[in-house]
Amino acid sequence: MKRREGSHDATGLRFAIVASKFNRFVTNRLLTSCVQALTKAGAKGNAIEVVWVPGAFEIPLVARTLAKSGRFDAVICLGAVIRGDTPHFDYISAETSRGIMQAGLDADMPVVFGVLTTNTVAQAIERADPDKHNRGAEAAKTAIEMATVMRQLKGNGRPAVRERSGARVVSRRRGG
16 A cells, blocks of 8 residues: 655745735734744745735635746635624635635645634634644644645656746646
8 A cells, every 4th residue: 555645844845825914913823823833844934925915805816826826835825704793704704715725726736724714803813822723833734744745646746947038937847
């Protein structure tokens, strides 16, 4: 039996992080812990790019664009949707999660869901607490593991970036 499993070593990996500005008091904590987990696992600071978007609903489009760029091994999506008095929460949560999944499928690469969907502000703060089980750090660990397992499945193929006449050309190597 052949067994494949991702590692927790981010050395040489490149990450994009899409973070929602809405509920920034929560997403800042998620982002800080996410970046710390990536660098602790071996990612270099210049291999991490953060893109801020207005709210959770905008995350999937930017995540898909970054994933399809060929510049990253994984995209991490961070946000916080907190239930209110209207059904708005249900629509935003459902479409954000669906869009994030679709972005990964469209780009054939890990696009990690690190968006909190909570009933209360207190629950969101608890899940973003760096001294507890911070979901931003968990999203980073998932991204590392998925990026490394996808490399194995694709025959260690990673985007090849080469310069030609001053233009940057990105192509995908396919492996068996």
